[in-house]
Amino acid sequence: MERRNFLRSLALLAACPLCVKTAFAAEGVHWSYEGEEGPEHWGSLGEENGACSAGSQQSPIDITGAIKADIPDLATDWKSGGTILNNGHTIQVKAAPGGTLKRGDKTYDLVQYHFHAPSEHLVEGKSFPMEVHFVHKHAETGALGVLGVFLAPGAANATFASLAAKFPQKAGEEAALDSIDAKGLLPSSLKYWAYEGSLTTPPCSEIVDWMVAMEPIEVDPADIKKFTALYSMNARPALSANRRYVLSSS
Numbered sequence: 212m213e214r215r216n217f218l219r220s221l222a223l224l225a226a227c228p229l230c231v232k233t234a235f236a237a238e239g240v241h242w243s244y245e246g247e248e249g250p251e252h253w254g255s256l257g258e259e260n261g262a263c264s265a266g267s268q269q270s271p272i273d274i275t276g277a278i279k280a281d282i283p284d285l286a287t288d289w290k291s292g293g294t295i296l297n298n299g300h301t302i303q304v305k306a307a308p309g310g311t312l313k314r315g316d317k318t319y320d321l322v323q324y325h326f327h328a329p330s331e332h333l334v335e336g337k338s339f340p341m342e343v344h345f346v347h348k349h350a351e352t353g354a355l356g357v358l359g360v361f362l363a364p365g366a367a368n369a370t371f372a373s374l375a376a377k378f379p380q381k382a383g384e385e386a387a388l389d390s391i392d393a394k395g396l397l398p399s400s401l402k403y404w405a406y407e408g409s410l411t412t413p414p415c416s417e418i419v420d421w422m423v424a425m426e427p428i429e430v431d432p433a434d435i436k437k438f439t440a441l442y443s444m445n446a447r448p449a450l451s452a453n454r455r456y457v458l459s460s461s
């Protein structure tokens with residue numbers, strides 16, 4: 212990794228001597244989903260984002276050719292409530308403290324969940340209108356365990372409808388949620404695909420145990436529109452699996 216960064220630094224020096232200072236000084240640089248600051252440029256928007264272009268275990272991916280395996284069941288114990296925020300890239304709910312996800316003998320704490328449109332993961336090349344990411348952190352190792360759930364148009368989902376009614380309209384706006392229960396966004400089955408990957412936004416760190424639920428949830432198309440009115444495209448395109456295995460729990 213260090214060698215990669217070093218090589219990248221050399222490449223930067225050669226490509227653009229005057230850019231070097233800015234590139235190295237940049238911290239939490241601005242990024243977006245299109246144009247000059249879009250996904251194909253994330254890796255060069257700042258040294259800390261190097262993994263976005265140099266990494267070999269990036270996310271999302273197209274889930275295909277999964278291998279059936281004896282992987283641990285998932286169990287969530289999330290608390291209701293939290294704070295809903297428009298962070299300029301997505302709508303994110305800061306979770307109420309104390310919520311957990313158990314995967315076998317590993318326990319992760321729920322930190323936040325947020326939405327993408329369209330879905331970031333693909334299944335056999337096919338995308339869904341939206342995907343929610345429940346971001347958990349392992350208290351001791353710091354590893355992230357992110358559970359992705361696809362959202363498909365259909366019957367209304369009460370939890371998603373309540374959230375959609377409260378989406379803060381402007382970046383930076385935040386509102387308290389009284390009794391939103393995130394469990395309402397889970398499908399009836401928690402069978403899932405698992406693989407090792409990365410954050411799907413800069414700095415694209417390769418620290419994520421990905422779990423993607425096989426069963427989508429249905430939500431009211433009108434509620435999807437409330438999200439896409441704010442963020443019509445906030446999905447990183449799928450990257451190469453690079454010989455990684457995707458395991459399937461069924």
Ligand SMILES: [Zn+2]
Nearest residue numbers: 325327344411
């Ligand atoms: Zn995400």
